[in-house]
Amino acid sequence: MKHFLHEIRSLSSSIQALLLALAITGTASPGVAQVGGTGTVIQKATEQFENSPLKTTSLGKDLFMFSGDGGDVTAIVDDGSTLLIDSGIDSRVSELSDAISKTTLRPVTRLVNTHWHFDHTGGNAFFGSEGVTIIAQENVKKRLSSAQDVPFIGLQDGPYPQQALPTVTYSSTMTLRQGSQQLTLVNYGPAHTDGDTVIYISPANVAVLGDIFSNHVYPIIDLASGGSIDGTCRPARLPQHAGASSAAHRELDCCREDNRSGSGRTTDQRLRRRMG
Ligand SMILES: [Zn+2]
Numbered sequence: 001m002k003h004f005l006h007e008i009r010s011l012s013s014s015i016q017a018l019l020l021a022l023a024i025t026g027t028a029s030p031g032v033a034q035v036g037g038t039g040t041v042i043q044k045a046t047e048q049f050e051n052s053p054l055k056t057t058s059l060g061k062d063l064f065m066f067s068g069d070g071g072d073v074t075a076i077v078d079d080g081s082t083l084l085i086d087s088g089i090d091s092r093v094s095e096l097s098d099a100i101s102k103t104t105l106r107p108v109t110r111l112v113n114t115h116w117h118f119d120h121t122g123g124n125a126f127f128g129s130e131g132v133t134i135i136a137q138e139n140v141k142k143r144l145s146s147a148q149d150v151p152f153i154g155l156q157d158g159p160y161p162q163q164a165l166p167t168v169t170y171s172s173t174m175t176l177r178q179g180s181q182q183l184t185l186v187n188y189g190p191a192h193t194d195g196d197t198v199i200y201i202s203p204a205n206v207a208v209l210g211d212i213f214s215n216h217v218y219p220i221i222d223l224a225s226g227g228s229i230d231g232t233c234r235p236a237r238l239p240q241h242a243g244a245s246s247a248a249h250r251e252l253d254c255c256r257e258d259n260r261s262g263s264g265r266t267t268d269q270r271l272r273r274r275m276g
Pocket residue numbers: 015115117192211
């Protein structure tokens with residue numbers, strides 16, 4: 001598979017932004033139930049992105065990215081429908097849906113989740129209740145179906161309502177077609193979580209990496225959600241040919257060195273200590 005990608009997601013997601021803030025202020029600690037003492041991580045993300053403008057970016061013919069409201073969303077259109085990748089945060093989903101309709105002029109019929117976190121699945125219930133088919137790696141459905149607890153950032157979420165759950169799941173790889181574009185969905189095993197999907201879109205030459213890739217910081221690995229450094233480093237080779245920042249390259253080198261310096265299990269235990 002060619003890895004010359006002319007576009008990648010910037011991944012300025014709510015969780016990553018909040019983690020950065022927590023790391024800087026030193027408030028990320030084991031067993032933290034509240035972020036900053038004034039609300040949950042979801043409330044904080046909602047407040048943080050409440051007034052940020054929603055930006056639409058063309059990624060080439062028939063591809064668009066919607067960003068700025070907490071979680072980037074990619075749309076791919078064909079003659080009669082729109083396929084979405086991720087659904088943003090719950091509080092902005094109506095605005096997101098309006099922007100998608102105005103831009104693509106076609107109804108959303110399918111939605112692929114890159115992983116279970118709220119800033120990528122917050123709009124699932126909205127789109128699911130409109131009959132949109134939700135597609136994800138099988139562990140996403142398991143996690144959205146039950147209560148989840150990520151102590152090191154104080155995230156407690158779920159279970160999600162029935163209409164928010166994926167109705168089509170896969171294990172390691174799956175192929176979809178949307179008009180002239182082929183979407184290859186790949187799970188590299190435990191990475192950012194235990195249910196990540198990387199989507200390669202061809203011939204557009206676009207890859208959507210979800211939160212496996214961070215453009216400015218060390219990759220975020222959600223150990224409580226089954227994440228692992230092994231899978232994180234595998235797709236992390238991709239940005240060498242894309243628009244990754246020099247900081248991202250440094251952090252990815254760091255990640256790979258951590259992975260080489262010991263067994264995955266040992267490294268994950270070290271990460272667990274670091275992240276709580
Ligand atoms: Zn995430």
